[in-house]
Amino acid sequence: MKRFAALILFLLAATAVFSQSAKPQFEIPFEYIHHQIVVQVTLGGKGPFSMLVDTNTDPSAIDASTARELGLVTGNKGGPATGGGTEVNIVYPVRLASVELGSLVTKDVAAATIDLTKISERMDRKIQGVLGFSFLKDRIIQIDYPNLKLKVFAESPYPRIQFSANTVNTIAFPFKREDGEVIIDSLYVNNQKMRAALDTGSSGSFSLTPQAVALLKLEEQVDAAEPTTSVGYNGKYESKQGILNSVRLGRITVESVRADFWLPKTGYDNKKFQVNIGNSFFEDFVMTFDFKNKVVVFEKVD
Numbered sequence: 001m002k003r004f005a006a007l008i009l010f011l012l013a014a015t016a017v018f019s020q021s022a023k024p025q026f027e028i029p030f031e032y033i034h035h036q037i038v039v040q041v042t043l044g045g046k047g048p049f050s051m052l053v054d055t056n057t058d059p060s061a062i063d064a065s066t067a068r069e070l071g072l073v074t075g076n077k078g079g080p081a082t083g084g085g086t087e088v089n090i091v092y093p094v095r096l097a098s099v100e101l102g103s104l105v106t107k108d109v110a111a112a113t114i115d116l117t118k119i120s121e122r123m124d125r126k127i128q129g130v131l132g133f134s135f136l137k138d139r140i141i142q143i144d145y146p147n148l149k150l151k152v153f154a155e156s157p158y159p160r161i162q163f164s165a166n167t168v169n170t171i172a173f174p175f176k177r178e179d180g181e182v183i184i185d186s187l188y189v190n191n192q193k194m195r196a197a198l199d200t201g202s203s204g205s206f207s208l209t210p211q212a213v214a215l216l217k218l219e220e221q222v223d224a225a226e227p228t229t230s231v232g233y234n235g236k237y238e239s240k241q242g243i244l245n246s247v248r249l250g251r252i253t254v255e256s257v258r259a260d261f262w263l264p265k266t267g268y269d270n271k272k273f274q275v276n277i278g279n280s281f282f283e284d285f286v287m288t289f290d291f292k293n294k295v296v297v298f299e300k301v302d
Helices: 002-018 064-069 117-123 210-215 219-224
Strands: 026-029 031-033 036-043 046-053 060-063 090-101 104-114 129-131 140-144 149-153 170-174 176-178 181-189 192-198 206-208 227-232 235-249 252-262 275-277 285-290 295-300
Touching: 036 129, 060 064, 060 090, 064 104, 117 227, 170 181, 181 275, 192 210, 206 235, 210 219, 210 252, 219 235
Parallel strands: 046 129, 060 104, 192 275, 206 252
Antiparallel strands: 026 149, 031 036, 036 046, 036 090, 060 129, 090 104, 140 149, 140 285, 170 295, 176 181, 181 192, 181 235, 206 275, 227 235, 235 252, 285 295
16 A cells, blocks of 8 residues: 555655646747747847747847947957858947847847848848747746746746656757757758757758768768758858658657758758757647756647
């Protein structure tokens, strides 16, 4: 009986782990435009401005023309932006005195000025900035794609989930931050283990670097595919599309899945990951990025 009672308590505790126990500090709606997350942000008491939410942008960014309108003082030393594209987009450091997202106010946020003209054209919408790691760090951000809500928590809504077994509908992964990107180590593509970047600034589902294409021996499929045009921080670039036999992420497996194949010299060579996962895959989940504890949670919503 004692063992049975202990088992019941364990099962109840395990169930509690996966139910969201904490309530958010606040939540705001977001627009989902061309598979991109767009929120309204006030900068230094001015705005609102339309900004993307991007886990793989470091630091945050502000459009160069918007920075001039706000009279922001930029640093003298510029450098090329990282990301997709075959052009060179020079960025300059800047400090944002305050960033207000709903009732959440953050002072003195590091950012970079960048020309977002091509991003705006691709979005059919003026995009004036990007909320990146300098804003997201040390926070617990939940993106509720099905209900178009962005939530911020003081404590994890999934306490101790990193110490519990995954379920069919809720999976958690520890992540690392390398070169400004959120990376997990346990994605399987065609049964081969690879590292993946979790990128809320990407509108795609699965995108493979040139290294991944070579590792999976997909060159013939790439050569036979017609090119498509995409837009990154460094302008336009071409990629190819193809089919992956399978992708496995924890207990989630998808088969015959369409993917983008990034070509050499388009900004994705020599990356610390092989696969980029974006919003077209995330949109079926509630995604929680716990930057405090470096844990990401995928919760499937029926």
